[in-house]
Amino acid sequence: MRDVYVAGIGITTFTRLEYPLTEIAAYASMMALRDAGVTEVDQIYVANMGAPRINHQTALASAVADSLSLLPAGAAAIENGPASGAAAIKAGFQAVASGMDEVVLVTGVERMREVNNLEATDFVATLTHPLTEYIYGVTLPAHAAMFARLYMEKYGVTERHLAMVGVKNQNAALNNKWAHLQQKITLEGILDSPEAMTNNPYVAEPLRFFDACPVSDGGAALVLVSEEKARELGRPMIRISGVGQATDTHAVFEREEPTDLLAVRRAAAAAYEMAGIGPEDIDVAELHDAFTILEIAESEEVGFFPKGEGHLGLEKGETALGGKIPINVGGGLKGRGHPVGATGVAQAWEIVTQLRGDGGKRQVEGARIGLTLNFGGFGNNVVCLTFVRED
Amino acid sequence: MAREIYAYKCRRCGTLHYPMRMVCKNCKENDFFEFDTVPLPKTGKLLTYTTVYNLPAQYDVATLGLGIVELENGMRMLGQIEIDNPSTGMAVKGSVKVVRQEAYDSYYGMVFTAA
Numbered sequence: 222m223r224d225v226y227v228a229g230i231g232i233t234t235f236t237r238l239e240y241p242l243t244e245i246a247a248y249a250s251m252m253a254l255r256d257a258g259v260t261e262v263d264q265i266y267v268a269n270m271g272a273p274r275i276n277h278q279t280a281l282a283s284a285v286a287d288s289l290s291l292l293p294a295g296a297a298a299i300e301n302g303p304a305s306g307a308a309a310i311k312a313g314f315q316a317v318a319s320g321m322d323e324v325v326l327v328t329g330v331e332r333m334r335e336v337n338n339l340e341a342t343d344f345v346a347t348l349t350h351p352l353t354e355y356i357y358g359v360t361l362p363a364h365a366a367m368f369a370r371l372y373m374e375k376y377g378v379t380e381r382h383l384a385m386v387g388v389k390n391q392n393a394a395l396n397n398k399w400a401h402l403q404q405k406i407t408l409e410g411i412l413d414s415p416e417a418m419t420n421n422p423y424v425a426e427p428l429r430f431f432d433a434c435p436v437s438d439g440g441a442a443l444v445l446v447s448e449e450k451a452r453e454l455g456r457p458m459i460r461i462s463g464v465g466q467a468t469d470t471h472a473v474f475e476r477e478e479p480t481d482l483l484a485v486r487r488a489a490a491a492a493y494e495m496a497g498i499g500p501e502d503i504d505v506a507e508l509h510d511a512f513t514i515l516e517i518a519e520s521e522e523v524g525f526f527p528k529g530e531g532h533l534g535l536e537k538g539e540t541a542l543g544g545k546i547p548i549n550v551g552g553g554l555k556g557r558g559h560p561v562g563a564t565g566v567a568q569a570w571e572i573v574t575q576l577r578g579d580g581g582k583r584q585v586e587g588a589r590i591g592l593t594l595n596f597g598g599f600g601n602n603v604v605c606l607t608f609v610r611e612d
Numbered sequence: 613m614a615r616e617i618y619a620y621k622c623r624r625c626g627t628l629h630y631p632m633r634m635v636c637k638n639c640k641e642n643d644f645f646e647f648d649t650v651p652l653p654k655t656g657k658l659l660t661y662t663t664v665y666n667l668p669a670q671y672d673v674a675t676l677g678l679g680i681v682e683l684e685n686g687m688r689m690l691g692q693i694e695i696d697n698p699s700t701g702m703a704v705k706g707s708v709k710v711v712r713q714e715a716y717d718s719y720y721g722m723v724f725t726a727a
Contacts, residue, residue: 343668353631356712356719357692358668358676366662367680374700425664472631474680474688479659 226451229257229444235401235558237334238438246330249440257444263322265296268309268329269562304597306565307604329566330440350472364599365512366425376529386513394556396583401558432513437558441567463607465491485522488605500524504588507568509596510553565595576610615708616651654706656683691722703727
């Protein structure tokens with residue numbers, strides 16, 4: 222298997238975008254291609270979850286290839302729920318690692334604000350089990366809420382801990398000009414003050430409005446290349462060192478230990494094994510904080526903290542910029558936004574930015590090894606990637 | 613006729629499945645869907661729950677109660693809950709009712725109340 226490098230990265234602002242889906246994808250892609258210094262690619266993978274349903278558009282990868290005048294490159298779209306982005310990176314990795322392709326463009330894109338919030342929530346809920354979950358009116362916030370309640374009762378996580386994750390990540394987004402939410406929040410305003418219940422109502426008890434990521438439009442892109450090509454292009458040598466993926470039961474209630482995220486644990490273990498590293502080697506991480514509780518649970522499952530102690534690390538500031546293991550310093554899904562198909566690619570974009578030392582105010586000092594965790598379904602399809610800067 | 617929610621029992625090894633599988637998750641040796649249906653028990657204890665405020669468009673109610681219940685045979689299921697002050701561990705009993713109404717379709721599922 223050949224080594225695979227990230228030679229170029231691109232991103233759009235995550236927000237409500239009044240551009241066609243193809244243009245959002247193309248914009249992020251152009252930035253990545255320009256960053257890498259390439260004008261031709263062998264293959265394009267477009268990660269997207271909802272185009273056929275939300276945007277009434279199918280065969281998105283063909284549209285993106287033509288829009289970028291990259292014909293006759295191969296192109297295919299990858300739909301893997303909210304883990305589409307990292308699944309597309311994995312496909313691109315395999316294409317280069319196998320020796321089949323030299324240059325692969327991986328673009329994640331989503332335009333969810335074309336429909337209203339209720340439709341967007343219902344669209345995401347279609348990833349749940351059709352006969353035993355979806356028909357009951359289950360949404361992703363409902364899944365996260367039931368998971369959070371178990372976690373709180375078992376491990377002593379409180380609404381304050383959840384709010385702390387929200388404050389940390391949303392305020393981190395202020396250091397990321399591409400991030401969706403550009404509004405400072407405080408524990409006082411969303412939890413302690415008399416107005417908190419108005420500012421921050423429950424969406425699914427015990428989760429409140431500020432425990433959930435926003436519904437966003439946006440795109441992100443990577444250019445993946447072989448080692449030979451990477452040296453020729455002369456960009457910083459950022460290698461994808463580990464790729465792990467795991468699935469779990471479709472119906473969440475069926476899992477033996479309902480507070481475990483087994484697929485997260487297994488995906489991370491596989492990525493670490495491939496990279497020959499452990500959680501203690503990670504300098505900066507992007508976890509999938511679609512809901513605040515998930516950052517806490519995932520920080521344990523990927524091995525940064527023992528099970529049930531993620532909230533203690535959070536309390537001590539260990540997951541903030543400057544802490545032992547900074548998590549989501551670019552805002553995470555909570556602050557950056559969560560255009561579902563784009564998220565996995567945007568996480569990689571942030572890690573590559575960090576490993577290149579281009580993080581500006583949010584730069585993790587001396588970051589050399591980074592990790593992304595892209596969480597699909599409610600934990601039934603998870604992709605973990607590790608990246609390393611080679612000097 | 614009383615409506616039921618069914619578990620699927622593998623004819624080879626007896627493992628119960630809910631939701632159904634096309635291949636047994638235990639023996640993995642089914643030739644082609646060799647399962648018998650067995651009604652799920654209707655009593656159990658509430659494992660976790662939530663009240664949802666932002667509902668999919670089909671629901672014409674302000675809030676919806678949802679919960680995961682551990683049934684008396686140890687299997688689990690998700691259902692709607694109609695309980696005033698739910699708490700984890702409380703005993704519940706279910707009945708099969710319409711849980712989702714669309715223009716031309718009614719979907720039946722389990723609705724739990726305090727036992």
